[in-house]
Structures are given as structure tokens and as C-alpha cells.
Amino acid sequence: MILESVTIVEIKPSAPFHFDTTFHKPAHFTSGDNYWESGIRWQTFRFLGKYLGVIFRNTGSVEIPKIEVEIYSSRPLANDLVAEFIQEIQYRYNLNFDLNHFYQHFASDTKVGPVIKKMRGLRPGHQDSLYEYLIIGIVLQNCTVRRSIQMMQILFEHYGTLLEFAGKQFWCFWDLGDLKTVPEAELRSLKLGYRAKSIKKTDDSFAKGVVNENELRQQDLDTQKTKLLNLYGIGPATVGYLLFDVFHHWDYLDHISPWEQKIYSKLIFDQDPNHPVTVRKLFSYFNRFGPYKQLVIHYLWEDLWWQRKNQPIPWLEKLIRA
DNA sequence: CATCAGGGCCCTG
DNA sequence: CAGGGCCCTGAT
Structure with a gap:
């Protein structure tokens, strides 16, 4: 799918803000839906039924932050949708988060002080929706990074959509519920192993509305935790990552593997x-x-x-x- | 060649 | 609450 319509929006994150450490997390494995180089991030999004190809560019500095967002789509986007998307971006990447409070408290800590100084402006956060993060979480379980990357790639190739924008191609996630017609055996044949069942059941839970990300964001930590643990194939390790990356609980520490x-x-x-x-x-x-x-x-x-x-x-x- | 553990989780006893 | 089984892969 070729995306030729472009919408450009400027975002001014709260200061301090560091572009590269926020938009690139080297600890996360690479997947075919994004790419990063200093000052620029390509990322696809499946958002409210649209396929979006997005380029984030750093056009500011740590103390005077500014991001230019180019949103590519197949047809021109309604203003409301753009506004909603930008709001979602601000949420996912924590662009309005006030780091100063955190810094003031621990600047003098002997271990942490030097790190927060070095990484000044780094935001926690993650580009994916809850559903997408769950798929990644399942694919991470009990295997090496290389295998996780392989499984993610094969999922994109079978159920994702290849998007072309600004002269580059990236895979885009499928929508929640899209795996409804996919038999578990098919996923197994793609070498997902016992994870096939977890993926099917998770997809099904979203399709049936048993889990709804926007609702869950409004709930308290215990409710979020319980609902996530109720998903088949999702245990304490995956939930720990979700509560931090997706639900922004900066204090959740329950499990150290x-x-x-x-x-x-x-x-x-x-x-x-x-x-x-x-x-x-x-x-x-x-x-x-x-x-x-x-x-x-x-x-x-x-x-x-x-x-x-x-x-x-x-x-x-x-x-x-x- | 065979064996084993890996960036968990489920299920059983 | 401990421990076996699960898919596949690369390391040994």
C-alpha cells in the first residue's frame, strides 16, 4: 500500500526532552515496522482503522524541544483524526511528562545521579498499542532474541500490511481481531510453537471486548494487573513490562527474573x-x-x-x- | 549425532 | 508452591 497524502504537525514536548533516547530504545529488539537514525524515526501505526506511516524529526533541542511529525496516509486525514493521533503519540511517548520532579529527587544519588545527567531528557514509553505489545510479549517468551525477531517478521509477512511512504517500506501491524479466521494450526505451522494458542486467545479477548485498552487506562493498577493476568499466556513477567511501558506505572516492580x-x-x-x-x-x-x-x-x-x-x-x- | 536451555506460562499434584 | 511440558533453535 502506497501512502501519498501527507499531514505535517509540530509537537512541542515539555523540557527537557531528548529525542534519540526517547525514540530509540536499543534494549528493544528491532522489528520491521520501524527504523531509527539520529534525529529521525520512521514508524508505522494501525490507528482507528487507518494505516499511517509516520516520520518524527527532531527540530529542537533538549531545552527547547520540538518535533516535526509527518503523517503519511492513503487519503487526506480528517482534522479530528489527526488531533486524536497526536494526542495518542503524546501519551505513548510521554511527551508531556515532567521529568524535573524525578531529577530533583535523585540528582545527588551516587549511582543514579550521573546516569540521569547523561540521559537528560529521556522519556519512558513505547510506540505500540496494548494489543500489539501483548503480541510482542508473547513472542519474547522463552526464546532468544533472534528467534523473537524471526517470529515477529513472519507474523508481519502473513498478517501485516507493507506500507510505502517517503521512499521507504515498512510493515504495519494488523488490527486486533484480525486473527479470528486464522486457525491455531496455521500459526503453529509458522513456527510459533505453543505461543500460537496464546496469540489466538489474546486476539479473541480483544475482538470480544473482554479487554479494551482505553477503558483499562482509566482503571487502577490492581484492576489492570488482574485483567492482564487473566489473558491466556500472559504472566507476571509480561505484565511487569506492560504496566510500565503501556500503562506508565513508574513504580511497578514486582518481579526480577x-x-x-x-x-x-x-x-x-x-x-x-x-x-x-x-x-x-x-x-x-x-x-x-x-x-x-x-x-x-x-x-x-x-x-x-x-x-x-x-x-x-x-x-x-x-x-x-x- | 544427541542434549539442553532459552529475555515464561500453564497445569498438575 | 514445585516441577514438568511446551515449540523451535543454536550452542555444545
Whole structure:
């Protein structure tokens, strides 16, 4: 599908804002629906029934932020839809989030202070809808990064739509409920394994309205958590990521998996990853960051992965099996 | 060649 | 609450 109609909108995020660390998270695996280079991000969206190809450009600075958003579509977009889309973008990338409160509290912390200084303006957030994030979460489970990327790619090729805009091509997600007519056996034949069942059931729950993202955003944390855990194939690890990335609970920390335990042990206590500190000790360390404890982890984590982009980190390579 | 564990989760006992 | 099974893949 070729998208030729262009709408241009300017967004002014709250300051400070750092474009690259917000629009590119090197810790996330790459997928065929986006691309990043310094100062520019391509991303497709399935939004309110439309296929959108979007280019975000950094046209400001950390202290005077500005983003130019080019929205490509097959036909001209109604103003209302554009406004709603921009609002959604501001939500997903937390463009109005006030980082100053967080910074003031922890600027003097010996471990975290230098990182928030270095990563000044980084926003948490994620480009995908809840439904899309769930699919990614399922595809991540119990396998290596390479396999996750393969499964995501094959899903795009079978159920996504290839969009062309501004001379580039990217895959776009299918809509929730679109897998209704797809038999579980077909997903299995695409080498999704036992995840086929989880994907089918999750898709079905959205199609039937058992889960509705906009409603869920209005609910409290416990309701969100319960509803997400009720989805077949979704457990505490995936829910942890969702509550932070999609529902923006900056303090949600409930679960530290063994591989994360090793990485945090090295980062915080400089422990050999083969002899990590106890999970208990990690919880008690992170608890000091109260309402921002998961945000602190996000900062440490992203800092580490940005470092890795510039120069491989031997102890980390062994743990991530990229 | 065979075996095993991986950026979980479900189900059973 | 512990532990086996699940799909497939690459490492050993």
C-alpha cells in the first residue's frame, strides 16, 4: 500500500526532552515496522482503522524541544483524526511528562545521579498499542532474541500490511481481531510453537471486548494487573513490562527474573554476574526510589544498552544471547 | 549425532 | 508452591 497524502504537525514536548533516547530504545529488539537514525524515526501505526506511516524529526533541542511529525496516509486525514493521533503519540511517548520532579529527587544519588545527567531528557514509553505489545510479549517468551525477531517478521509477512511512504517500506501491524479466521494450526505451522494458542486467545479477548485498552487506562493498577493476568499466556513477567511501558506505572516492580538479576547485580553492586546478589537485596535497593523505582531501572538499563551500541560489553553479551 | 536451555506460562499434584 | 511440558533453535 502506497501512502501519498501527507499531514505535517509540530509537537512541542515539555523540557527537557531528548529525542534519540526517547525514540530509540536499543534494549528493544528491532522489528520491521520501524527504523531509527539520529534525529529521525520512521514508524508505522494501525490507528482507528487507518494505516499511517509516520516520520518524527527532531527540530529542537533538549531545552527547547520540538518535533516535526509527518503523517503519511492513503487519503487526506480528517482534522479530528489527526488531533486524536497526536494526542495518542503524546501519551505513548510521554511527551508531556515532567521529568524535573524525578531529577530533583535523585540528582545527588551516587549511582543514579550521573546516569540521569547523561540521559537528560529521556522519556519512558513505547510506540505500540496494548494489543500489539501483548503480541510482542508473547513472542519474547522463552526464546532468544533472534528467534523473537524471526517470529515477529513472519507474523508481519502473513498478517501485516507493507506500507510505502517517503521512499521507504515498512510493515504495519494488523488490527486486533484480525486473527479470528486464522486457525491455531496455521500459526503453529509458522513456527510459533505453543505461543500460537496464546496469540489466538489474546486476539479473541480483544475482538470480544473482554479487554479494551482505553477503558483499562482509566482503571487502577490492581484492576489492570488482574485483567492482564487473566489473558491466556500472559504472566507476571509480561505484565511487569506492560504496566510500565503501556500503562506508565513508574513504580511497578514486582518481579526480577534471573537474567535481570545478574545484570542488575553487575550494574549496581559490581558483582560477577555468575554470582549475583539476592533478588531481595535488589528489591531493597530499588525501593529507595519510591514512586520512580521502575523509571530508575529504565534509565540504568537504557544507559547500558546505549553504551553497548558504541562498544560491546563482554559480560553483557553472554547474558543476552542476542 | 544427541542434549539442553532459552529475555515464561500453564497445569498438575 | 514445585516441577514438568511446551515449540523451535543454536550452542555444545
